[in-house]
Amino acid sequence: MPSIKKLFLLSSLIIATQSFALPQDSRRAGGIAVIPVAKTVLNVTYQDKPVLIVDGENSVNHIVFGIPLSVPLGTLQLQSSTGPINIEVKPFKYAEQRLNVKNQDYVNPNQEQLDRYSQEAKEQNSVYSSFSPAQWKDFPKFIRPTAGKFSNSFGRKRFFNGEERAPHSGLDIPAPIGQKVVAPAAGTVVATGNYFFNGNTVMIDHGQGLISMFCHLSKINVEKGQILKQGELLGLVGKTGRVTGPHLHWGMSLNNARIDPQLFLSP
Numbered sequence: 001m002p003s004i005k006k007l008f009l010l011s012s013l014i015i016a017t018q019s020f021a022l023p024q025d026s027r028r029a030g031g032i033a034v035i036p037v038a039k040t041v042l043n044v045t046y047q048d049k050p051v052l053i054v055d056g057e058n059s060v061n062h063i064v065f066g067i068p069l070s071v072p073l074g075t076l077q078l079q080s081s082t083g084p085i086n087i088e089v090k091p092f093k094y095a096e097q098r099l100n101v102k103n104q105d106y107v108n109p110n111q112e113q114l115d116r117y118s119q120e121a122k123e124q125n126s127v128y129s130s131f132s133p134a135q136w137k138d139f140p141k142f143i144r145p146t147a148g149k150f151s152n153s154f155g156r157k158r159f160f161n162g163e164e165r166a167p168h169s170g171l172d173i174p175a176p177i178g179q180k181v182v183a184p185a186a187g188t189v190v191a192t193g194n195y196f197f198n199g200n201t202v203m204i205d206h207g208q209g210l211i212s213m214f215c216h217l218s219k220i221n222v223e224k225g226q227i228l229k230q231g232e233l234l235g236l237v238g239k240t241g242r243v244t245g246p247h248l249h250w251g252m253s254l255n256n257a258r259i260d261p262q263l264f265l266s267p
Contacts, residue, residue, distance in 0.1 A: 021141040022062060024263040028092035030069035032263050036060050042081040050131050051255055052208040054139045066254030094156055113196060120195045127191050128253045131209045140185040142264035146248050148173040154260040169258040170251030177218050177246045179237040183228040192220050199241025202234050215249035216240050
């Protein structure tokens with residue numbers, strides 16, 4: 001098994017071959033703040049954790065910061081070598097969604113299922129909170145992981161069988177079972193598994209705290225530690241886990257904040 005250092009070195013070479021573009025700046029809960037700063041601004045952190053920095057041309061870099069979906073309105077403050085950097089979180093109203101799930105275990109799990117979910121959540125949160133070395137010179141331009149229209153937008157307040165649950169932390173793309181799912185940008189597979197709510201799942205580390213997640217797959221075509229090029233097959237659309245029909249759930253996390261994946265695509 002190659003070392004993590006070697007894996008990320010190889011991943012860096014792969015990423016160097018793809019096109020680049022900064023994500024959309026949308027300073028709302030679940031959004032992204034793209035902040036130009038002088039190259040002299042160093043050691044940028046949020047709550048003592050490092051923040052993604054994109055090296056820019058001339059004398060300008062860009063901070064790319066994920067705003068937590070649960071954050072209240074007001075000002076978030078990053079810290080840096082030259083002083084605080086403030087981000088004003090703007091108002092944004094997410095829609096509601098009401099779903100009927102036939103399997104009651106996915107609405108009110110028993111203790112054994114809750115224990116399983118708790119263990120799986122620890123594994124996923126460990127990935128979300130990780131911060132790998134930079135894998136790009138500029139920010140990668142993302143592509144859609146599978147064909148189809150978005151049906152369930154990010155951030156919706158959800159009710160399952162009339163009971164309120166956590167907001168939707170990704171985008172849903174309805175598609176037939178077996179349709180290909182590809183890596184939207186190059187990265188390293190850091191977790192795979194069959195999870196209680198998410199079903200068959202793949203998580204990819206794109207570098208500097210940027211993680212993508214692909215859920216409800218019918219088949220996983222990759223393994224942990226594998227390095228993927230942009231557009232490379234990672235799995236097939238399915239309906240495993242808590243679902244009402246076959247689709248891909250695509251989630252993104254940046255600095256351990258769940259954010260809207262659509263902000264990584266061309267507007």
